[in-house]
Amino acid sequence: MRIGVVTFPGTLDDRDALRAIAQVGGEPVALWHADDTLHDVDAVVLPGGFSYGDYLRAGAISRFAPVMGRVVDAANGGMPVLGICNGFQILCESHLLPGSMIKNAHRSFICRDQPLRVENSATAWTSEFADQEVIRIPLKNQDGQYVADERTLAQLEDENRVVFRYVAGATHGPAGFEENPNGSRHGIAGVTNERGNVVGLMPHPEHAIEPGFGPDEPDRGTRTGTDGRRFFTSVLGSLVS
Template sequence: MRIGVVTFPGTLDDRDALRAVRIAGAEAVPLWHGDDDLQEVDAVVLPGGFSYGDYLRAGAISRFAPVMEKVVDAAKGGIPVLGICNGFQILCETHLLPGSMIKNAHRSFICRDQPLRVENNRTAWTTAYEKDQVIRIPLKNQDGQFVADAKTLDELEGEGRVVFRYTEGATHGPVGFEENPNGSWNGIAGITNEYGNVVGLMPHPEHAVESGFGPDEPGRGTRTGTDGLGFFTSVLTALTA
């Protein structure tokens, strides 16, 4: 299976995402923001970073990149698409996912190992997890507060489209934000579209795919976490089903 990873000017985590794809056992295909085709990939990852310097607002310019026209069309046709951090912001800007991302409630950049509760394990990117499982992956952002109007929030909650929710147990966060690190409404860390093929989240699963390099295991003080690998093995399962 071929999984494409898009690089925009200002992208930071594209190489990490490409490596995660390879570790999961797929062929990693670099895609450029100026590309006018997706090189026959089977899935797409929009990685984290600060595309176009986050000018105007995070993801606002990237939505007009030539490759995004192809990504939007492919997503609407059913291809799996994962947006991580800045990629989540881009998915919201293209309206593949609802809502928007604004400055963290504490107005500070945050970087920490973040526990997440799996709310929906039926998407193309989450079948490797159990419902209500708590996983631990890195979080780093300054525009990570998910907001939406009441109608949209009701739809997301009522249709089971909240995929991940922040939960307690994080470390090294601002005082008062131990459970909800950026003030996201309803504690939402990630959502999906109605078909389950498009998923966006703020934390970074691509940074937790190798033993010895992932988040600390609570109480052990060793970096053994590989909780993010399930995203990439899940999509391979979905593509071969």
């Protein structure tokens, strides 16, 4: 299966995402922000970084890139799309996902291994997780506070569209933000659209795909850190089922 990864000016984690796809047996396809085609890919990843320098708002300019017109059309047609960190911001700015991202409540950049609770394992990107499972994924952001009006938040909760929620157990975070690292409403770390093919989250699964390089396992004192791998195997499974 061909999975495209879009590079915008200022993208940082595109090569990591391409490598993650290859690690699980997918065919990684590099997509450029100025492309007017998705080159026959079966799914798309919008990776992390600081596209266009985060001018105006994080992701606000990227939504107007030529490739995003194709991504929006494909997502509305059912293609799986994953937005990671800046990619999540771009999905919100493109109105593929509700809500918006603003600066962290503590006004500081944060970088740490972050526990997440899986709230919805029925999406194209989470089918290999179990509901209520706690996983550990690296988190690094400055504009990571998820906000939405109360009506939207209620709709997300009622329709089971909160995919990940921050939970306690992280270390090296700002004082007072041990459980909710950036002040996100309802502790939301990731959401999905109604169809379940579009998912956005702030933490970085592409940085947790192989033993020895991912987050610490506090109960065992080792670095297995492969929870992020299942995002990519999940989408491969959804494409062949």
